Amino acid sequence: MEKEASGKRRILDSAARVLRTKGLNATKLSEIAEGAGMLAPSIYHHFKSKDVLVEQVMLDGIYNNTRHIMAKVEGRGAKLSAVERLRAAIVAHVEFLLSDDDSSAAVARVFDELPDDMKDRVLAAYATFDNYWRDLILAAAPENSNINSTVARKFLVAMLDSAPSWYRSGRLSGAQIAQQAADLFLLGFLQDGDIDG
Amino acid sequence: MEKEASGKRRILDSAARVLRTKGLNATKLSEIAEGAGMLAPSIYHHFKSKDVLVEQVMLDGIYNNTRHIMAKVEGRGAKLSAVERLRAAIVAHVEFLLSDDDSSAAVARVFDELPDDMKDRVLAAYATFDNYWRDLILAAAPENSNINSTVARKFLVAMLDSAPSWYRSGRLSGAQIAQQAADLFLLGFLQDGDIDG
DNA sequence: GTCTATAATCAGATAGAC
DNA sequence: GTCTATCTGATTATAGAC
Structure with a gap:
């Protein structure tokens, strides 16, 4: 179809990964470039500015995350109750955040740091998700x-x-954290023992 | 006691207020200084660097927040049940975050943006709170x-x-948001109607 | 303790060769 | 499409007068 040059793709992937781990301010173009196998000025062949690149990562992340959650929920079929659908969405959201895919974790990590004007535009892109x-x-x-x-x-x-800011692999798996989140939100902390799910 | 010059106090207060609203990266020394009624270089008479100033704001914020919550909970007397104590803490935390005091909101807003080494030290200061x-x-x-x-x-x-990132005064008061938070965490979203509290 | 310069730094961005 | 320079601008930080 269109020629989404593999250079552009590599830059976006690298940017998401660095943003996820370092946050916006500590993310330097030189490090993004390094992860994409090139040097910093080469980025400007693909993106007009750092801001434009970051905004694209945010929009992609929101899109991927929304699509992932919807696919998981709707993929469960029409038999689910409303509560089961909500639970499935919570679980899907947390599992995606903690997965190898950097999309949504980058957004979660960086959103608060965005400059105001970009934040407004990114927030508008959240509409489908919200x-x-x-x-x-x-x-x-x-x-x-x-x-x-x-x-x-x-x-x-x-x-x-x-979750990404405090979760470290160890005792609990991402899937377990996701279940805890669903239990906590739906049933509350005071709800105890033996829950069906 | 010690001479905590009022200049230093004004700088810390101004810094907390700007950090609360703009985040770390967008907070310029010139704006902090303006809020303190002086010019940027004068800050260096009181603090060795921007980092040192920011770290002090974080430590003060954590201290104030912890003390505020403890005072509210313990001030309720020894008759409270464990659940009532937890509820009181949740309410106190949210109300303080949404209050005119910039201490805790500055920490909540800025923590994720802190450079790694400072984040480690600030995290250590969270011990009492945690x-x-x-x-x-x-x-x-x-x-x-x-x-x-x-x-x-x-x-x-x-x-x-x-809460500070999305709450805007309007329909619901800070106190109401605080109650909703407590209900949500303790009882869960599926818990309905007529709750004692 | 605060000011007016001014320096030092760093990272984003540009020019132009290849 | 990527490179090697280089430029620019913004902001932290310093020097030294008052």
């Missing part, structure tokens, strides 16, 4: 819930997005 | 909880710390 969560949450909400669904969504996403 | 939460959580945990208490603490603090 709407999907909103629908999942509204569908799963109990009748007379005293919890505001927007507040619940903000708290939920923030909680999940924090 | 231990307090750990104890509150362990005391309130149900007998056979299937939720890891460390994971619960990480998710809880991350969720609470996100």
